[in-house]
Amino acid sequence: MDVIANLFAGIPPDYKWPAEFCTATTVVVWVLSLITANVSQVDRLWTFLPTIYTAYYALLPLLPHEPLFFLCPYAPKALHATMTNDFSPRALMMFGVVFIWMCRLSYNTYRRGLFRLGDEDYRWAVLRANVPGWLFQVINLTFIAAIQNSLLLLLGLPTRIAATQPHTPLAPSDIALGALALVVLAFEFTSDNQQWAFHAYKHAYLAKEAGKSNVQPYDKNQQWPGARLNFVPEDAKRGFITRGLWAYSRHPNFFCEQSFWWIITLIPLLSPSPPHLVYTASFPDLSGLLQNPAKIIPLLAPLKDAVPALALSALFFSSTLFTESISYGKYPREYGAYQKRVGMFSPVGTLEKGLFLALRGKKYAIDAIVWGKGKKD
Template sequence: MAPILAIIELLRKGITPAFYWPVKFGIYTTATTYILSIITGNVSQVDRVWTFLPTIYTAYFALLPLWPKESPLPLLPYTPADVFPDVAQNYSARALLMLGLVVIWMFRLSYNTWRRGLFSLNDEDYRWAVLRQKIPPWFFQVVNLTFIAITQNIILFLLAVPAHIAAFQQPSQLSVSDYLLGSLALVDLVFEFTADNQQYSFQTYKQTGVINQNEWPGARIQWTPADAKRGFVTRGLWAWSRHPNFLCEQTFWVIITLFPLLAPEFPKLPAKPLSEITAFWPLTPAIVICMLFFSSTAFTESISLSKYPTSYKAYQQRVSMFVPFLTPVWGFLLQIQGKKDQVDAMLFGTDAATCNWFATLFISAYR
């Protein structure tokens, strides 16, 4: 306990006052998830709190006027007395809007995590089991400490930095950029929820062979035995992007990052309380989340490629990893090579124009 308190005190001397509590909370969360991973032998402890921590940090910054000046109990939030007075006394409409969007994001991710069983203390992300087999046990423990426990907790904290900046901007009212970005974020979450549901619907059919007619709208796809035999989903949004859920996840946090950056008040921020972060951090949340998902996706695809070497390689050639607008380009290149019909038949069960947006996403999804 003493070393943790010493680290907290050291960090307090070099950070803005509004970061005192989040940094303290993050250190304890990091230590807890790491210790639990050692005790249980299950390194998915961070995965179980991933759905909540960005919301907790964002809520702290958006609700700074709500918290007491001193913490009544250990780890309960508080607003230090030396936080910039306007921020400690007035709510930021922009930060509150961002909090609302992050709460919706939390409910979506928590629901998807719950139905997949990942809240169970016995469940572990399948990728960690694969990684264990590829590297020595001692090195896996190094990865567990440095990346799984420490780095991921830092990333979860960084996702709330835009709300921190927005809280200090103190806009008198929401701007056009706020309404535009808020609308885009909601649309993005709808697409991400749809991608989640399509994947879950496919995996359920793959395991049971039964089509659930009560799926969410957008996921009512008439799966076939050929789809199950292929082993991975290639219909709906997945006909346009190999990872539409990952694309939407990155896009959501890019949008959140842009809220304070596109606001009329940026960069008109109070210099003293934000001097430590304004020069470096505004773009950090978007950059780190995209770096994380790119590396994670590459690893995930290496696993899929080892399981389905022929069909998944064809999928990589036919469908873009993230950006849907590139998928027609990949199809055109395959057409030039005379391979498109063969690849389409392998992936979609037809050599027709299966990637038509309306036919794939809406007609097949709702019939």
């Protein structure tokens, strides 16, 4: 215990318990991955950990000054009184929005079956089959366990900033950004449901074509509102969804997920309460910058508080490239056309791709592959 205490002795008090908890979850998921030969342990916790860290900072006034048991959350006595004397309305609002995010993701994770201990994200199986065993275990320890857990801790840090700000009533920026976050979650929920409905249709259609009678026919009225799309047989044969929100983004759920955490990151930074995003550095002239490149450092200072959102976007970009390489390998003609026609995340990319293909006279042919004769929505 003394070794552990010394390990965390130099950590600032407002990071101490989150760092301890993050270290513990990293060790647990890594050990479980070795025992079970299943590396999706952190995937099962993904829906809860950002909410736990957010709740920690939002509910600091409720916590004891010393841990009551191992890993019990506590508010060290060294914390500034601003954080522990009373609640921050901004931090509480952020916790409420993140809690709704958790409910959405938990529901989607549950129906996908990922909460079952034997299930593993299909991408890990593909990666395992394509790299040496020792390298996969290195990736398991460094990226899957350590880096992902650290990222989930980072997602709770915007609420730490809110908790350090004066605990004033919610500002118009808080209300506007909180409402925008809920709108983004509604779109993300809809994109999840559209994908779920597509796979239900695809499964039912292909089962019928194979002569199986034990599969329930697809009924779009059983799907959530917003996901009752008019799928046609060529959609099932294509193998992946291109309708609804997926007609405007190849990954609308990923786009919304990144947007949500950018909003959470910006809530305290755009508030009128300090510390917030105040840019005071003046840009040096080019000759001075060439003589002393270190002058660029003060210009980058405001980016440090955007690290949670930046890190998440970097993760999503890299993981999406890997996911799409798998999809392209399964459907090279169809998915290749989809990539040429629809933007990876932003619908703006889809508009640009459409205009570019139209100028080259290839839009009609690509559209026919991506959507066929059916309507986009």
